[in-house]
Amino acid sequence: MKKSKTTIRDIAGALSVTSSTVSRALNNHPAISDDTKQLVTAMARQMNYKPNRLAAALRSGKSMNIGVIVPMVERSIFAAIIRGIEEVVAQSGYGIIMCQTYDELRYEKRAFDTLFRSQVDGVIASATRSSGNIELYKSVIEEDIPLILFDRSIDELGVSSVVVDDFKGGYEATRHLIEQGCRKIVHFAGDLDIKIYQERLKGYKAALAEEGIKFEAHRVINCPSDIERGRKAAEQIILDNDIPDAIFSSSDFAALGALQVLKSKFKIPEDIAIVGFANEPFTSFVEPAMTTVNQHGRDMGRLAAKAFLDCVANRKGYVPRQIVLQPELIVRASSKKLN
Amino acid sequence: MKKSKTTIRDIAGALSVTSSTVSRALNNHPAISDDTKQLVTAMARQMNYKPNRLAAALRSGKSMNIGVIVPMVERSIFAAIIRGIEEVVAQSGYGIIMCQTYDELRYEKRAFDTLFRSQVDGVIASATRSSGNIELYKSVIEEDIPLILFDRSIDELGVSSVVVDDFKGGYEATRHLIEQGCRKIVHFAGDLDIKIYQERLKGYKAALAEEGIKFEAHRVINCPSDIERGRKAAEQIILDNDIPDAIFSSSDFAALGALQVLKSKFKIPEDIAIVGFANEPFTSFVEPAMTTVNQHGRDMGRLAAKAFLDCVANRKGYVPRQIVLQPELIVRASSKKLN
DNA sequence: CTGAAAGCGCTAACAT
């Protein structure tokens, strides 16, 4: 039953043609007669032929695989992005090698190692903290393989990227809070080594400034994207005497943690309004439903993938472009003061 | 700057040895002197050498990539499994090519295509609906590449698998409900083409039978794993006159949908208790917190990966084994009647 | 329209 796998040479033998012909027929080369193509594909099926992409890749220099690097697939934004990427690249015959960094440099390094050794035709990645890893990305560029960044980009690299306007997201979230009458707005800042979190913070500051509300450094609390850390931060707030009237969190997870602890002692949103960031599915069904910022993950994935395809299509004349998606504030009960 | 990539031959040239020596040195072959290894690795780094896995794979017949097929990465159980797999196989130098089926045969087919063509050294997969795709899995076996199934296995295949005892999960969930005093227990059944959902249903029936509660077919409602479908099902229940005192849902998502609509009209859990399945993160923070069944995703992934490694280690003498994990009922507020 | 020939970069007997 189990004989050595059929190769194009076997097919060629069975048909008394050469492997070149078979190869061309299989790849739908224009200079092959329809008759031959018919014969070859029929025989291929009959012999249960499975092309060996590795060999093709080695010879042609194209692996038809692209690497996708995300912090972690559990985050719905990244799952959505992967789906978006997959949708478009699959149509061009590409497979995806997915790597997760868990936001740690050593995993990020390993990811690049895996991808290089697999000879991927391109890398679509979201960078981790923006220090220490630039060399990694530069090495991709030096190897001359297309690199597209999404969500968290690295400007110095000058490659194509698809990001959401985090500044605007932070700005609108904060502005919305101010419009609800909030004045003492706490910001849960993410890792400020990462640009997107810097931007969200800047947006927050800009909105305050615009409304003439003085920025107070002690209202910015370092709080990673994690429910438990959100709880801790909220507990700290309660201990302090200076209770805010709103929280704008740079992540839905931290916002949720805060919501959980605060709602036992305060009315949400009347006493304290809460806004998160990322539009994780759970935001729509926690109580009260949480206001958040939608980042259009699937679109981001699709656009990144298209950028990659573009880049491959005109290898030489490709000009990188920065695509900036508009975030969308989704207002829900957690921030609607009815005054 | 950008010259053609360095190969082992280049290194060999620079060192006046042969490429075999370089190859062996790089692979830490025992029969190479430490001096030479030192020299070679130093030169490799200096010349910025990046091994071409494709070539190695073509020659050695091992791609050092394994394929992982899941329905969709958004489901936290699958994200957890992937993480478990990755943890284990990465240590042995394997990369992961991830494919999603979205529970549709055509995507499942495409996944296998991608994996075959990439010459993966193994496939770790969760099957979709258990009809129509068996041929796909058989073809993997015929190609003689290790296949491990998880979560949703296919018994006829006789390969190693790691699953959770869905029967027991269904049984315990239902039993718990009965212990709370519930008698009219509705079951939201998943796609009964898929074995895990059949098992959960059987467990439900078994628990009823054990307690002498008559099984009533109309209490089994077809309801896929989807919030919206759960809402619809709950709305239908309200329209009917025969209000149940509990719902055991085969998925957390459907359970959540039901919870959302029911809690406006009924007291949960006093009037209607609710139990889900899968321990999605959101179950712990919806209100009331939802009782559910934990499937130990990360462990499942780890075990599946270990099975794969085992299988590779003793290719000939490998005996497939079925690993069955014990589900864990996590009791939360949505099902605790305080009578 | 098809054939012949030459590898892609690496590994693995078999030598020495």
Place this chain on the structure above:
DNA sequence: ATGTTAGCGCTTTCAG
């Protein structure tokens, strides 16, 4: 401990 040799399965000029 290292060198020689022969490909893995496919693509791709260059001929005809």
